[in-house]
Amino acid sequence: MLSLTEENYLKAIYHLSDGGSKAVLTNALAEAMSTKAASVTDMIKKLSAKEVITYEKYYGVNVTSKGKSEALMVIRKHRLWETFLVDKLGFAWDEVHEVAEQLEHINSPRLIEKLDEFLGYPKVDPHGDPIPDHKGKIKIVPQIPLDQLAIGYQGKIAAVKDSDSNLLKYLDKIGARPGVKIKILGKEDYDESMEILIDDHRVFISKAVSQNILVVG
Amino acid sequence: MLSLTEENYLKAIYHLSDGGSKAVLTNALAEAMSTKAASVTDMIKKLSAKEVITYEKYYGVNVTSKGKSEALMVIRKHRLWETFLVDKLGFAWDEVHEVAEQLEHINSPRLIEKLDEFLGYPKVDPHGDPIPDHKGKIKIVPQIPLDQLAIGYQGKIAAVKDSDSNLLKYLDKIGARPGVKIKILGKEDYDESMEILIDDHRVFISKAVSQNILVVG
DNA sequence: ACTATTTTTTAGACTAACCTAAAAATATAC
């Protein structure tokens, strides 16, 4: 059983390691958790004792398979609650992150299964991120940041990388929501800004924004 | 701002004081919180510092008006979540207490208002207890325990006192849910057991049970 | 390869909950 704080650390490690595919450094984790390296070292010891991560001094942290499935359950809960907030309670997709951060720690397997059923077993959350199933299985759809594609590209917005509320508000304003059609009309070499077509209207976006729009197809 | 633990203590004090109408003793609170008197004394000091209760040594604790409205907000959240679990997710009314104990601590005024709207502004929860409105106003319907009424009484089940899961399961089995018609057919002087009519079928119940069935009318 | 810098860990201290054991205050008993 993990404490609320331990659960949050584990989730951060899971994300920083790209789902367990690389080691996470102490400082990176301290930054992500808005805390100090010393506190991270303490917590790392606890999480290794609970066998959700492995730890090599001065090298970094890796998630164990037990840790992965625990992290995926938290992510499942987070994304199901976000879906509930948007689909059922009428929240805007940029307002749900903070509340879901609280709701994801509610511990009741039965509640989550009932919620999943109530929502009609959704595959993705309101930001386009895949929702792990009750066994922790996640369907990975390869998603490419818009800034890495060329003029003429045409496809669909799959998800949004950052969950910063200001970014989400901005994207919502220009109509850039998951599922919407998108096309690259032009690119400016100087600052890497772009002109794009979102659902048939033209918008200019900076590189900072195009990096955060993930597309498929 | 109260911590999760402080919130739980305050709620217990509110209930033990019958909504703020009498003082609560240290030992009674220790019993209710399944903890020791010494820990209660510590917590009482914190809660007085935060001005949600007043405290006189060796005499007891009283809830301030600030404390009352904070307690009512937690109760509001608890009862709205219980209603959600039963009405929307299909939980049985005897399964919701523990989960609601967790959900009641989620801090988001917007979430609670949206949830209230989604549920259609319910007046009572699945156990028949009144739900405080967004201003903390609660509609008190006088409820009488069944064991205090005479043969021939006829009315409606308003609520159930205890939230013990076994009691609730039993009541559910004999059909004794809030809103159901009830009539007292007979009373046994020896052990104060009763024969009653629930929704037109006859049942025998012990005094322990009749004390927990609250009725109106 | 030997300093210098950066990163990480250790050491020691803080706060919020909790505990046990002992002291103090209140209530009860004769």
Add this chain to the structure above:
DNA sequence: GTATATTTTTAGGTTAGTCTAAAAAATAGT
């Protein structure tokens, strides 16, 4: 009305999570 029993508080200690400051290990520069 003094002695006994009960209740409540104080005193001192524990654990989880945090911090700052200093020590140790790893990396980089010339």
